Amino acid sequence: MGLIICPDCGKEISTSAEACPFCGKPMSTQIKCPNCKSTKIEKISGLSKAGSVALFGVFAMGKVSKTYHCKECGYKW
Ligand SMILES: [Zn+2]
Numbered sequence: 376m377g378l379i380i381c382p383d384c385g386k387e388i389s390t391s392a393e394a395c396p397f398c399g400k401p402m403s404t405q406i407k408c409p410n411c412k413s414t415k416i417e418k419i420s421g422l423s424k425a426g427s428v429a430l431f432g433v434f435a436m437g438k439v440s441k442t443y444h445c446k447e448c449g450y451k452w
Pocket residue numbers: 381382383384385386395396397398399400
């Protein structure tokens with residue numbers, strides 16, 4: 376059983392907790408890297424996606440479909 380940092384209030388909570396006991400944020404939506412299981416995930420901003428689409432048109436849609444980026448291993452999905 377490990378500890379994770381609540382993204383909302385910054386307190387340490389159990390990885391097995393369904394919600395943060397301090398602020399109530401649900402943890403079931405915790406995103407994990409499918410490659411290395413790291414929770415150091417950043418969401419690729421919709422803004423840069425929109426920029427790529429503007430530059431390359433609808434043909435770039437497939438390439439910008441990835442939403443998350445793992446800071447641990449660099450995997451994108
Ligand atoms: Zn919290």
